[in-house]
Amino acid sequence: MNITENAKNIIDNCRFCWMCRHVCPIGNATGLERNTARARAFGASMVVRGATDLAEIADNLYECSLCGACTNNCVTGFDPKVFIQQFKTELAPEGLMPDYIRVLLEKYVQSGNIYGEKIPEMLEEIYCDGSNVFFLAGMDAMIKAPECVKNALTLLSQGDIIPAFSGNQDTGAALNFLIGKAEETRAAALAFASYVNRYKTVIVYDPVDLAFLRHECREWGIEITPELISFNEYLLTLLKNENLTVQKGNCEYTLQDHFAYARDLDDTVSARELISAVGVSRDMLLCGKEANLAGHLIMAEYMPEVIWSVAANRWENARNMECKTLVTESPTEYVCLKATCPEGYRVLSVEEMLLENI
Ligand code: SF4
Ligand code: SF4
Structure with missing residues (x-):
């Protein structure tokens, strides 16, 4: 397995002190010990030491939201995101990916999003170009919260710039959640970069997309040339400039x-x-x-x-x-x-x- 020394060190840093146990939203919802940061570290440690198979912890990897609440509460800086993402990337080549993840990936291949749904017509009708500012709503919003996208664009249209908006909304962030830094994720991020690099500024609606573009893409050497600004920050600028x-x-x-x-x-x-x-x-x-x-x-x-x-x-x-x-x-x-x-x-x-x- 290609697990980095950094990831191994993070796993080993867990002292099993239980301090993070109460903050895991998934563990709090299920009441199961296996859904806590502490248990995830234990499982990962067993795999790294060869005491258990990767297949045994596959489900548990996908039960982590990568929300980082445990990291925020851990004195050792334990960050499950680092090793969980690496383990996920290892699952597919070894044929160990859970079926429910395979289904989402098949939907992605067929439809361009993991939900297997079409972009609603109400959004296609408001595609526009002609600005050097692009509005990135992200695929979650496009498919599952189109009314939010429409409202966001209505609000932005009150300003002095009407941002460009199109169906190119997939940054690769969803694939990153599902399979980590796999070739498919990099390909999606590169395709997005080659589309969006024609713009000067990108207003990013979904903070998960913004974090992915700012952190993972940068770390992977994918060049995103426009200024990336969060939706909140852009709205504040509009207010401050009285637009x-x-x-x-x-x-x-x-x-x-x-x-x-x-x-x-x-x-x-x-x-x-x-x-x-x-x-x-x-x-x-x-x-x-x-x-x-x-x-x-x-x-x-x-x-x-x-x-x-x-x-x-x-x-x-x-x-x-x-x-x-x-x-x-x-x-x-x-x-x-x-x-x-x-x-x-x-x-x-x-x-x-x-x-x-x-
Ligand atoms: S992740 Fe950190 S807070 Fe949680 S059990 Fe391990 S050392 Fe303690
Ligand atoms: S990152 Fe994962 S383990 Fe940590 S609190 Fe969030 S869901 Fe729980």
């Missing part, structure tokens, strides 16, 4: 920090500034760098009940603090929270929140 005008009221909004914004991109501020522009920011528990996962669309394809429990647990955090309106900064969490929203509560995307205050 977008909103009304400030007294409505309380609670940000559902997404782990990619909070931890991978180190941004826990921009969405709160957007909230402060239109209302009052009110935090719940496990926010900011401690961000607790509220859903995962890819994982919902093969372990839906667990993912709906993850979202329901997040609503429990909101209810405990009487936070009535959650504001999401990721399409995947928007969909999962919306599907599990309790009566008397509501979930808004960042763009919906701003649009209701124009």
